[in-house]
Amino acid sequence: MTERLAAAQLDRAASLLHDGALVAFPTETVYGLGGDAVSDRAVAAIFAAKERPTFNPLIVHVADLAAAEKLAVFDERACAIAGRFWPGPLTLVLKRSTACPISRLASAGLETVALRAPAHPLAQALLRATGRPLAAPSANRSGHVSPTTADHVLDELGGRIAAVLDGGPCRVGIESTVIDLSEAQPALLRPGGVTREQLEAVLGHLGDTGHAGAPRSPGMLERHYATARPLRLAATTVAPDEALLAFGDPLLGAAVTFNLSPTRDLTEAAANLFAALRALDQARFKAIAVMPIPETGLGAAINDRLRRAARGRAN
Ligand code: AMP
Ligand code: MG
Numbered sequence: 001m002t003e004r005l006a007a008a009q010l011d012r013a014a015s016l017l018h019d020g021a022l023v024a025f026p027t028e029t030v031y032g033l034g035g036d037a038v039s040d041r042a043v044a045a046i047f048a049a050k051e052r053p054t055f056n057p058l059i060v061h062v063a064d065l066a067a068a069e070k071l072a073v074f075d076e077r078a079c080a081i082a083g084r085f086w087p088g089p090l091t092l093v094l095k096r097s098t099a100c101p102i103s104r105l106a107s108a109g110l111e112t113v114a115l116r117a118p119a120h121p122l123a124q125a126l127l128r129a130t131g132r133p134l135a136a137p138s139a140n141r142s143g144h145v146s147p148t149t150a151d152h153v154l155d156e157l158g159g160r161i162a163a164v165l166d167g168g169p170c171r172v173g174i175e176s177t178v179i180d181l182s183e184a185q186p187a188l189l190r191p192g193g194v195t196r197e198q199l200e201a202v203l204g205h206l207g208d209t210g211h212a213g214a215p216r217s218p219g220m221l222e223r224h225y226a227t228a229r230p231l232r233l234a235a236t237t238v239a240p241d242e243a244l245l246a247f248g249d250p251l252l253g254a255a256v257t258f259n260l261s262p263t264r265d266l267t268e269a270a271a272n273l274f275a276a277l278r279a280l281d282q283a284r285f286k287a288i289a290v291m292p293i294p295e296t297g298l299g300a301a302i303n304d305r306l307r308r309a310a311r312g313r314a315n
Contacts, residue, residue, distance in 0.1 A: 003163040004150060007122055013165045014129035017042075022049060022160075024139040024153045025126050026167030027118040029089045029176050029193050030146040030274065031153045032061065032136030033161065034126070043103040043135050049160040052142040057108035058135040059091050059116050059176070063127040068092075068115045071100050071133060077203065078181045084202055087119035089172050089193025093180040106135045112182045122167040138175060139164070143226055145281075145309070148173050148274045173271035174301050179206070191301040193270075227281040227288060231310040235289035243280040245290040255285055266298040273302055277309065 005013050005023075013023045020042045022035045033050060035042035037060045047054050062068045065082045072094035074082070082092065093114045096102065100113060107113050118124065127134060138146040140156045147153045150166035157164075177192035179199060187207045188196060200206055229243075237251065238244045244254030248264040258276040260269035280288045290306055293299050 002154060002158045002161055004154070005163050005165045007165070007167060010122070010125055010129055010165070013126055013163060016162045017126075017130045017132075017134065020045075021162035022046060023126075023162055024147075024150075024157065024164040025123055025134075025136070026120050026150075026165065026170060027061070027089075027123045027136075028120045028171045029118070029174060030148055030170055031139040031150070031164070032059075032118075032123075032134075033139035033153075033157065034061070034134040034136040036130075037061075037103060037106050037133040037135035038101045040103045040105055043105045046135055046137065047105070049157055050137060050140070050142050052137065054105065055108050057110060057112075057114060058106045058137045059114045059178075060102055060106060061123065061127060061134045061136050062115060062117050063124060064117050067127075067133065068117065070097070071102055072097055072113050072115055075181070077186065080202060081179070081181065081199070082117070085194050085198070086117040087124065088117070089119070089174075089176045091116040091176045091178045091190075091192075093178060093182050093189065095182050102133060103135070112180075114178065116176055120167065120171075122165060126165065145227065145274050145277050146175060148271075152274070152278065169271075169275070171271060172267075173273055173275075174298070174305065177301070191304045193298070193301070195297045196300060197297065226309050227277050229281050229283075229285055230287045231306060232287050232289045233306060233310050234292045236292075238289045239286070241286045242289045243282070243285040243287075245276055245280060245288055247291045247293050251289070251291060254289065256280070260293075260302075266294070266296075266302065269293065270298045270302055273305065 139153045148170040153164045172193040177194040178190035180187045238254040244257040246259040
């Protein structure tokens with residue numbers, strides 16, 4: 001049985017984590033599946049609960065820059081970026097420091113580690129109460145849509161993890177931006193809650209994946225964020241046996257409609273995205289038609305997740 005813990009039961013969550021158990025917790029992006037990042041056993045248990053391939057490294061969460069500096073090499077750029085965007089929806093891939101205690105499995109054998117200081121008050125309180133870095137990938141089974149409520153987590157991982165700390169729905173609703181600062185050329189590995197435009201204001205032009213050939217972020221190869229029903233992107237019409245994921249004035253004639261944001265607000269749309277995909281992914285619909293969403297700001301991250309979900313169906 002997976003316990004559902006209220007915010008007031010934070011100490012119980014911290015003590016479970018201390019004992020090496022897995023506890024899902026809310027961040028401002030999505031719910032994370034937390035485990036002690038220093039413990040090989042806890043990290044291995046995260047991979048097992050998610051059925052995640054072990055070549056795909058995990059994001060390690062810390063309370064702040066001071067805690068992060070013990071784990072990785074922060075150059076001037078990394079300090080500037082962390083100073084500007086932490087705590088917040090941004091993950092930095094950096095070289096592991098020589099004494100880095102993080103489980104090698106969390107880094108999937110790479111010489112780098114992905115670090116993030118989340119802004120959610122419960123995540124912050126949990127990190128401070130446990131006093132150790134927490135590995136926390138999204139709290140869904142591998143290849144599924146990320147959870148933005150405690151109920152989603154229980155649907156995905158109920159019976160497989162010790163507890164979920166319930167902090168209500170996530171504010172941002174889409175995963176963190178991942179930026180690689182481990183090499184001279186910074187690269188945006190995953191669009192997310194902090195936009196490319198915001199990062200480029202500090203770093204100048206950003207490349208996408210770094211080197212030609214091997215992608216720097218193994219997770220980007222994975223089938224991800226998939227729905228069981230096919231997604232039909234950039235729909236300008238909708239059929240009566242389709243569900244509609246609308247943005248702005250909805251197309252008429254769908255079996256059912258979930259509007260991400262009637263006022264075309266991208267922040268609201270990102271916050272609603274994963275709950276909408278879950279709600280519309282039902283056997284009675286032939287497909288999910290998705291209205292076009294602008295590629296600017298948070299729209300880039302929303303479209304990235306939608307394209308990935310649509311592609312996932314193809315393999
Ligand atoms: P998730 O933990 O499910 O939010 O996904 C984390 C993302 O960060 C995946 O795409 C990982 O491949 C990526 N990631 C984590 N650690 C590293 C790393 N050391 N180098 C490159 N990408 C990483
Ligand atoms: Mg994930």
